[in-house]
Amino acid sequence: MRAGPSLEEIRRHNLGTLLRHVHIGGSMSRAVLAERMGLNRSTILGLVSELGSAGLVREELPRETGRAGRPSLVVRPESDRVYVLAFDVGVDRLAAARIGLGGIFLDRREISMPPGPRNADKVAEALAGSALDMLSTAQHGTHCVGVAAAVRGMVRRPDGLVRAVPYLGWKDEEFGKDLTRRMGLGLPVSVGNEASLGALAEHLRGAGxxxxxxxxxxxxxxxxxxxxxxxxxxxxxxxxxxxxxxxxxxxxxxxxxxxxxxxxxxxxxxxxxxxxxxxxxxxxxxxxxxxxxxxxxxxxxxxxxxxxxxxxxxxxxxxxxxxxxxxxxxxxxxxxxxxxxxxxxxxxxxxxxxxxxxxxxxxxxxxxxxLGDDAVLVGAAELAFSEILVGPLETLARAGA
Amino acid sequence: MRAGPSLEEIRRHNLGTLLRHVHIGGSMSRAVLAERMGLNRSTILGLVSELGSAGLVREELPRETGRAGRPSLVVRPESDRVYVLAFDVGVDRLAAARIGLGGIFLDRREISMPPGPRNADKVAEALAGSALDMLSTAQHGTHCVGVAAAVRGMVRRPDGLVRAVPYLGWKDEEFGKDLTRRMGLGLPVSVGNEASLGALAEHLRGAGxxxxxxxxxxxxxxxxxxxxxxxxxxxxxxxxxxxxxxxxxxxxxxxxxxxxxxxxxxxxxxxxxxxxxxxxxxxxxxxxxxxxxxxxxxxxxxxxxxxxxxxxxxxxxxxxxxxxxxxxxxxxxxxxxxxxxxxxxxxxxxxxxxxxxxxxxxxxxxxxxxLGDDAVLVGAAELAFSEILVGPLETLARAGA
Known part of the structure; x- marks a missing residue:
């Protein structure tokens, strides 16, 4: 049991929490953020400014309001600018997506494959190829802040070793390390179990x-x-x-x-x-x-x-x-x-x-x-976003922004 | 998702965490506490002083040391002074215990009963009688800071309604409220499931x-x-x-x-x-x-x-x-x-x-x-201690200290 946080840790926690609110809940006003986070409006203003300067959120007029009069500004996540890569190693397809802050699909690729055993390095090669292709089309000044992959098998925590994927014939594959090396982004690729990530996705954005x-x-x-x-x-x-x-x-x-x-x-x-x-x-x-x-x-x-x-x-x-x-x-x-x-x-x-x-x-x-067939990809994206939602500025700095 | 804590909340958290360390881990030096909590020694000194003034911990020479030279003082919980009451509604016995901070049994009572259906109010009456008897023997200047009971049945959270205890014939019994009224201590009696409390006990003090x-x-x-x-x-x-x-x-x-x-x-x-x-x-x-x-x-x-x-x-x-x-x-x-x-x-x-x-x-x-047959009582005591380990000074103040 550790002691309570330092002031700096609290600031970091608050930045992460605010970013998580707009990432999961979508655009919302500073007043709503103040209420949900239990902070006063001037503290919220400071946090929004800091995240805004870093390019993680933007304040703008809401797209539409049902009310008359001048609408309040809303804080929205910079979905086009800050994104993750998510991979899903399926039974008869490989899927890769570039997903922006806020959970927006910006780009996606699918590769069909006949079901059956397949070398882990071939799968990593195909996924990395799709991902690098998507990255090459991303605009200058945008930032990849995390990468994660879902597999239909048992994944060890915390190191991500894939212990077993029976239908692919995988046993003790360092799949995440292999993907990390092939991507060459300086970002470790996290790996998770497909149904655990599906649960996370439905919990955050779906039926749960x-x-x-x-x-x-x-x-x-x-x-x-x-x-x-x-x-x-x-x-x-x-x-x-x-x-x-x-x-x-x-x-x-x-x-x-x-x-x-x-x-x-x-x-x-x-x-x-x-x-x-x-x-x-x-x-x-x-x-x-x-x-x-x-x-x-x-x-x-x-x-x-x-x-x-x-x-x-x-x-x-x-x-x-x-x-x-x-x-x-x-x-x-x-x-x-x-x-x-x-x-x-x-x-x-x-x-x-x-x-x-x-x-x-x-x-x-x-x-x-x-979330249909996208549940697993959405969950993998949430795994990839987890770091920036804990320490927004530090993660962005590591991503070279 | 709430914002990070205020300075006052951090202080409270740190007092609670320090108290939990000595409650679960037993007497330990300020140096060990500093290391485990990740705080510097002067902060630990301040926390120990504050808990000491409140009568929750005491600094003393260790009972024995294996080393030569002058031993460091250790911080120990005031087990004789601050205690809870724990009840276990068993199959063929009712058990009640007065358990001091640090998990020390100070007093206990058992009442045998033939297995079979039994009115909830009779059980509450018997337990409250044992408890009041134990309280009457407790020294002046000591404080009961919580009360909890374990039942072999389903207990609703957070209100403690006992939904069903099949072997006793109980259905939707307000057992905790009844005990609270009978005890008359101004402390709400918490109720929990016996195996969940057993799990908690073995996790904190036993095989787990x-x-x-x-x-x-x-x-x-x-x-x-x-x-x-x-x-x-x-x-x-x-x-x-x-x-x-x-x-x-x-x-x-x-x-x-x-x-x-x-x-x-x-x-x-x-x-x-x-x-x-x-x-x-x-x-x-x-x-x-x-x-x-x-x-x-x-x-x-x-x-x-x-x-x-x-x-x-x-x-x-x-x-x-x-x-x-x-x-x-x-x-x-x-x-x-x-x-x-x-x-x-x-x-x-x-x-x-x-x-x-x-x-x-x-x-x-x-x-x-x-923990043998005491696992459930020990778990009930931990449930009863939970409040003072979150807000030590506030809980003690409410207990009239």
Whole structure:
């Protein structure tokens, strides 16, 4: 337990907090900032001036106001000038984006790739290529202040070593270090788990806005999870928290799972399980295949309905267990679990009502992710922005501004 | 997001932090405090003087030193002068203790009671009686600075409404308010869940000292749980987090559970399940009965061994799931699960090794609780101390010092 901060640390904290307000909340007046931060207006004026001189925010007339009379100036983040690079190593695509302060997508690139094992250095090479291409089009006088990548695997904290990404065949890859070297920006590339970053994104900008305790489930080739508790991402001891897909829900007669176990939530309720139960090609995973099952069920296809019923049952058991252990306010279904939720919400709710304790579920909300396929990229961007939101001026100085 | 603290808030924070250091860490020199808090010695001297004038700490020669020469003074908490009252509503006993700053038991009372339903007001009456009796023996000039009670049930945050304690037949009891009124000390009585408070106790003073991410399982009539993540107790949205006993591990062929469900961890691995599997009277629960099964297994009783094997299997599945979801560093078995762990550790470990992902378990430690039956009382005391450790002088002033 450390002592309280010095005056300089408080100033830095206040600059970071103000920047975070406009980064997450968008343009707002100094009066609103004063109220939200509990500071007087002259202190806010000083902070805004300092951030403005550094080129991080700008004061301007609001784009539109509903009121008559002269509108107040608003403080808005300099989205065009200060940005991060975010990468998402997906199952069948690599995505890279240049995202401005305030969470604005300024540029993006996607590279399709057939699913299957792939060397980490090839992936890093392709992502770095896209990123350097985007950087070359960025205007002079703009600044990249962070870089982060999301992978569908286990990432060690704090050093970012990628311990395992089963579908790519990765084991103990220094992916972040490799990207850092290839980018050559003097900025370390942070790496995070895709579902944890999806949880962060939905918490800050999506279906979980304003909610301090949520669980995010991300479906694609597997089922990933991210947990926000007390407003903070649950990391656990070494960063591996949230491996919800490998909670065993069917230990006695479960299906084999890619992890070597049996009866994991991912094995019972993942895309493959759904496609198999619906008597479709279980290797043709992906959003279209999942959507086809849901649409067939809507048209009355009995096999598709039974498949969604089964998968909904297992998802409901898994979610109910998480409700008992974590007492979230909101559970968010992202990735292809959005489609699955559309087709099996009744079954999921019915299981939750039978298993979750009444107090733990009485204020529960089940939601589909609002950020769609961008959730992971948005979360990676937030990871990349984290440093400038703690020490705005120092981070900008390091970025060469 | 609020702005940084004022100078007055920093001073208060520093007083609270210094007091917390000696409360948790015991007597230590000003030099050690300066190092741990990152403050210079003159600031520490000022803080110690202020806490000393208030009667919260005292400087004295250490009781013993291993070194030659003149020893440094140490700052020690005024354990005899400043204390809290802690209550534990157990299955077959009520316990009350007067616990001094630094976590020293100054006095205690226990009341045995037959297990079974019991009116909340009778329990409050008995506990308040014990507490007032202890207060009457406390010396003049000593101060009670907080009161807290632990119950084996679900407690709403922040108001402390006891939503359910199944074995006592409680539902929506204003137990804390009732105790507050009966005590008449002008101090609100806080209420918490027994396993969450046990987790806090083992984290601060027991098998989880220094560990920021742990899971505590508490066995008695049921299985309760408490989770510490990032050094903080996991509360969830409304305080119901940690209901590990109602994680379903055997949905297809599970035993009926007291909650109305089937296949909950508590139903498969609780005391009743163990006694039934060992062909003993399942209604005669309690430490002696559990210990008898473990001892019989040690002597070679095949039925007892098989029972421990089964229960260890389910416990292992439950713990492995928690490892995948929460990535704790330490898992602590408390209450009668200490005995169960003694008799089934190999089975628990074997299940964990099969189910938990390798990175998530590679640094895992399985431990027995070190605080024994006192864990819950110690945790309740820490809940009662929480206010004085945030604002020492204000809290002491409110307590009439």
């Amino acid at each position: 806005t304003g909610c301090q305790d949520l669980v995010y489930l991300h479906g694609d080739i597997g089922i990933g999870g991210g947990v926000i508790t007390g407003g903070q991402l649950l990391h656990g001891d070494a960063g591996y928290g949230g491996e919800i897909g490998h909670m065993v829900v069917n230990p006695r007669s479960g299906r084999p799972c890619g992890c070597g176990g049996r009866g994991c939530l991912e094995a019972e309720a993942g895309e493959r399980a759904l496609l198999e139960a619906a008597q479709r090609d279980p290797s043709a995973t992906g959003r279209e295949a999942v959507r086809a099952v849901v649409e067939a069920a809507d048209r009355g296809d009995i096999t598709a309905r039974a498949a969604l019923h089964d998968v909904g049952d297992w998802l409901g058991i898994g979610v109910a267990n998480l409700i008992n252990v974590l007492n979230p306010r909101t559970v968010i279904f992202g990735g292809t679990l959005r489609e699955v939720f559309l087709g099996s919400a009744a079954q999921i709710r019915s299981r939750i009502n039978r298993i979750a304790l009444t107090p733990s579920r009485e204020n529960l909300r089940l939601r589909m992710g609002e | 000292t220094g560990c920021q991410d742990l899971v505590y399982l508490h066995g008695d009539i049921g299985i309760g749980g408490g989770v510490i993540t990032g050094g903080q107790l996991l509360h969830g949205d409304a305080g119901y987090g940690g209901e590990i006993g109602h994680m379903v591990v055997n949905p297809r062929s599970g035993r009926p559970c007291g909650c109305g469900g089937r296949g909950c961890l508590e139903a498969e691995a609780g005391e009743r399940a163990l006694l039934e599997a060992a062909q003993r009277d399942p209604s005669a629960t309690g430490r002696e009965a559990v210990r008898a099964v473990v001892e019989a297994a040690d002597r070679g009783d095949i039925t007892a061994r098989a029972a421990l094997h089964d229960v260890g299997d389910w416990l292992g599945i439950g713990v492995a799931n928690l490892i995948n979801v929460l990535n704790p560093r330490t898992v602590i078995f408390g209450g009668t699960l200490r005995e169960v762990f003694l008799g089934s550790a190999a089975q628990i470990r074997s299940r964990i090794n099969r189910i938990a992902l390798t990175p998530s378990r590679e640094n895992l430690r399985l431990r027995m609780g070190e």
